[in-house]
Amino acid sequence: MLTALMDKNHFCNLAENWRREDLVQLRSKETFRCPVCQEEVIMKLGTKKIWHFAHKKDSSCRDEYEPESMYHLFGKKQLYRWLEKQNYVIELEKHLPILNQRPDLYLPSQSPPVAFEFQCSSLSAELIYKRTSSYLQGAIHPIWILGEKRISHLNGATYRLDDLALNALQYPPDDSRRPYLLYYCPLTSAFTILHSIIPYSSQTIFAARKTIPLHKAHFPMVLPSPKSLPTDFISFWIQKVFKNRLYLHVNRDESVVLMKHRLIDSGAVPSLFPIEAGVPSNYMYWFETPSFVWQTILLIDIIKPLPVGASFQFKDVYKPFLHLIKTYRIKVRHNLHSDSHLSYAIMDYLKCLRKAGLLGWGGKGRFVKKRDPELPKTVLEAKDKLQGMILTCNEG
Numbered sequence: 001m002l003t004a005l006m007d008k009n010h011f012c013n014l015a016e017n018w019r020r021e022d023l024v025q026l027r028s029k030e031t032f033r034c035p036v037c038q039e040e041v042i043m044k045l046g047t048k049k050i051w052h053f054a055h056k057k058d059s060s061c062r063d064e065y066e067p068e069s070m071y072h073l074f075g076k077k078q079l080y081r082w083l084e085k086q087n088y089v090i091e092l093e094k095h096l097p098i099l100n101q102r103p104d105l106y107l108p109s110q111s112p113p114v115a116f117e118f119q120c121s122s123l124s125a126e127l128i129y130k131r132t133s134s135y136l137q138g139a140i141h142p143i144w145i146l147g148e149k150r151i152s153h154l155n156g157a158t159y160r161l162d163d164l165a166l167n168a169l170q171y172p173p174d175d176s177r178r179p180y181l182l183y184y185c186p187l188t189s190a191f192t193i194l195h196s197i198i199p200y201s202s203q204t205i206f207a208a209r210k211t212i213p214l215h216k217a218h219f220p221m222v223l224p225s226p227k228s229l230p231t232d233f234i235s236f237w238i239q240k241v242f243k244n245r246l247y248l249h250v251n252r253d254e255s256v257v258l259m260k261h262r263l264i265d266s267g268a269v270p271s272l273f274p275i276e277a278g279v280p281s282n283y284m285y286w287f288e289t290p291s292f293v294w295q296t297i298l299l300i301d302i303i304k305p306l307p308v309g310a311s312f313q314f315k316d317v318y319k320p321f322l323h324l325i326k327t328y329r330i331k332v333r334h335n336l337h338s339d340s341h342l343s344y345a346i347m348d349y350l351k352c353l354r355k356a357g358l359l360g361w362g363g364k365g366r367f368v369k370k371r372d373p374e375l376p377k378t379v380l381e382a383k384d385k386l387q388g389m390i391l392t393c394n395e396g
């Protein structure tokens with residue numbers, strides 16, 4: 001840690017500009033204590049590592065924030081200086097006893113107060129969930145900044161999302177509702193933003209990437225918010241759905257197996273599921289199961305049985321779909337942020353089907369079925385038509 005308590009409850013903050021000799025002198029006459037457990041801590045003024053405080057070896061401190069790597073301390077110090085330059089009131093490693101939290105950086109004067117967590121090491125899903133919800137309950141806005149070395153790039157526009165990243169997703173104030181992830185690298189002094197995130201499956205996401213050097217960044221961050229999806233993003237997405245079709249016969253995922261049985265029962269070849277399925281849409285965060293699965297099920301079990309010309313309300317689709325989620329073991333995610341809902345993802349998809357001409361407006365909030373979902377004759381035809389679908393849906 002970078003802060004410790006001294007006599008008279010003063011703090012010693014090592015993120016500030018100190019001369020080594022001043023600290024050596026301070027160290028010779030002061031005792032430093034851990035703000036969490038009150039045990040004595042040692043000021044470390046080595047030449048290779050960032051100056052910091054450390055508990056004694058036999059410490060019983062149960063501060064879950066320790067141990068901290070040098071990468072973490074270095075980043076925390078840089079972020080502290082970055083906010084300081086922008087004249088924010090910052091409390092470093094502020095212990096919030098009511099919440100039992102100690103954010104790396106805390107901005108008490110913001111409304112609501114902001115807690116920055118610079119997280120470089122792994123953290124269990126349970127712990128990060130607990131921390132985030134505790135901040136939200138305490139009316140504090142948590143901002144997770146992950147160590148850049150945690151970015152797990154697969155290829156092209158795809159990244160792997162671990163439990164930590166999943167829980168660190170943040171939502172822009174605009175209505176795209178495409179979450180983003182914020183990373184920081186203390187070695188290059190730059191932020192990396194993975195934005196326009198659309199989850200593909202339980203652990204794979206599609207994202208666009210932008211790097212901003214620390215000296216050009218300002219808090220609050222201005223996020224890139226492209227209206228439409230980046231082109232390479234779309235081509236990688238199409239390729240991914242295409243591969244899912246090609247290898248569908250060996251896909252053993254529970255909901256995929258159930259979907260395949262359903263398609264066979266209806267007389268269709270499983271790999272030739274409707275061309276309208278597999279579309280990226282906003283609010284996709286809600287699904288762990290890939291879109292080609294839940295969209296196929298919605299098309300085959302809800303839209304297809306309706307006669308052409310039938311009109312229906314949103315709830316006529318949404319309510320039966322909730323049952324199908326159970327029947328087909330579709331995995332949905334839980335969301336800490338109350339201003340979004342699973343139904344938004346379904347509504348977004350219906351709007352997309354309307355743009356694609358499968359549905360129309362019936363007036364007074366009703367949809368009209370205009371045609372049946374289209375089953376492709378070959379996987380290549382499906383690939384070409386999916387591109388058209390995505391481009392159509394992606395239009396403003």
Ligand SMILES: [Zn+2]
Binds near residue numbers: 037062
């Ligand atoms: Zn302690």
